[in-house]
Amino acid sequence: MEMILTKQPKFLLKRHHLPLLRHFCTEHNSPLPQVSESSIIITQALDVLLQTPDNEWTSSPQIKNLLFSSTSLSPQLFFQITRRFPSSSRALSFFNFLQSNLPTEANTSSLSYAYQAVFELAIRERMSPESLFDLYKACKDQNIPLSINSATLLIRFFGKVSMYDYSLLVYNELDNNLRNTHVRNVLIDVLLRCDHDRDAFNVLDEMLDRESQFPVNELTGDIVFYALMRREHVKNSVTDEELVGLVSKFAEHGVFPNAVWLTQLITRFCRKGKTDEAWDVLHVLMKFDAPLEAASCNALLNALGREGDFKRMNQLFTEMKENDIEPSVVTFGTIINRLCKLYRADEALEVFEKMIAGKETAEISVEPDVIIFNTLIDGLCKVGKQEEALGLIEQMRLRLQKGCMPNAVTYNCLINGFCKSGNIEKGLELFHLMKQEGVTPNVVTLNTLVDGMCRHGRINSAVEFFQEVTRKGLCANAVTYTILITAFCNVNNFQEAIKWFDDMSRAGCSADSVVYFTLISGLCQAGRMNDASLVVSKLKEAGFRPDIVCYNHLISGFCKKKMLDKAYEVLQEMEDIGMTPNSVTYNTLISFLSKSGNFSAARRVLKKMVKEGLVPTVVTYGALIHAFCVNGHVDEAMKIFKELSSSSNVSPNTVIYNILIDSLCKNNQVELALSLMEEMKVKEVRPNTNTYNAMFKGLRQKNMLDKAFKLMDRMIEHACHPDYISMEILTEWLSEAGQTEKLKKFVQGYAVSAAPA
């Protein structure tokens, strides 16, 4: 805005005065005065004017001669003279002098410009807004029309002092044909800066009209788009759908948002899950042939990929070609990354091959970079193709390009791939190889190896490796400690878990919330609620807050220890800080209460849950069904199950069937259990090992061998793994029954069916 203010005279001369000057020239049939010539007149006139007292100007023939001879007469000249007065008050005297002495035919515009100079001086003198408004009223009362620049000057000035209603007043009192695009832009800018969006949009609306006399221009677009982008945190006065409409209306006038703005908008839409709006805005712009860049399309591609919408990804990619939007490395990187994330590494490789082929036929002019390679390597590792990933490293080295050599990320991805598959040795080998190749391992390398070792039961090696690497100067971070704490919690070594937690701060490593959450959840699951509560206080002291999952862990832990009061205390705390419990919270309580036979309390919690607008989930029903079963009310459990089956929103899953089948078998109702198994088949709910185990137990009691054989066949058919429980039951039973042959076939049959799976 400052820029426009300081550039104003030049702007004024160029855009608004030239036609006027030309007009005067033709009328007087004389050439335009040269700049030097006019500046001489200005200097001379000012000299005389400033030396003569204001009230003697009228009687000075020299002044009249200098100012009103026909060759020098021009509004521009009067403007230049007026603005050189040392104060607005003397400039105003000069204006009054001009008003009484100017020949009538030149009057209006000269006076308008002279008054503009008065406004300029007044503002420079930091005149109070009220006095400036008086000056404006005086101008108005004398029927002197505002010049365009006076109008913008005043609108901007009142806007700056947050008196936007004065800005609006000046605009509204302006002559209709003076309310041009420029003035409107200034007003809209002022109004949007004061957050008076509605007034701004009223002005904008007329400009956006198809037949508008003063349509929007590039600057209008900049002002409006920029203001709307700043609004992110505030409740927007424009909905996202309206924003799309607005962009569309601007586009009709050939005004388009720039690439950076558009990319931000699309990213914002996508983050909010409004992919359709993002799609629409991009396609509106394509329709109007707006200049578009790959970055904006990439943002949308990324979101579509996250939603797994490959149909629209393909469509957008095709449209980019049709609209001459050259795909960038990021475009390919995005597509490859999305495919990799969905474990479709083969397709990602196909895209990569096409990219390289396109480069050779000059169809595509982008080279794969190290990120593309790393993405592919990671994607291949995630589907267990570590060796193939290793092969890509060779391709990278062969490229001989700057920026394509394997870096730490490349090695980290590979190390992770091998470690996760249990090949820790290969991970370590790569660790040494990278150092040999001059690639420095970083904290991710350390964490990847430590995690790999821990996950494969080698905690001691992990700790040794940690000590060795950190001794050599690599600094561990919160992730390192989370990995170790998780590992020790998993083997129920809470003493060590807590020791590492304490070590972290001693080592000067600052903990993040995940470290706390990890330890708390570990302690809760083990029922060590005193320790868990202590860590919660430390978490709060460190300035963090438990999240909903953490609170749920605590409630679950207290329930496990039958400390119902404490569980309710946690629930109360959640509500006190304004955190809404979710269905997991309620399910935890319902499960505990009903399992301990307190069905009335369970019902109260269920009612509260529904009152909060939460719907009972399959877990809620499972908890109740389980509770009725363990409390000896299988009939009651079946009643809930029947209700569940007839309602459409929740359908029973494997766990529900397993509970019921197990209970029915234990209650001598094997036939009913078998009928549930048939129902699972019809409803396409997959039985798992637990289902079969429950059935085998029940069938054995009744010695229903034929049925068991049938189930064994089905188990093989569905490639459902028997576990040690299945084997124990069947081995005992079938040996007793003299059916070892059948057992053998079962084991073999499984081996055969497992091969293709």
Place this chain on the structure above:
DNA sequence: CTAGGGTTAG
């Protein structure tokens, strides 16, 4: 583009 926690029913 790489590393960590993730709660409820069997």
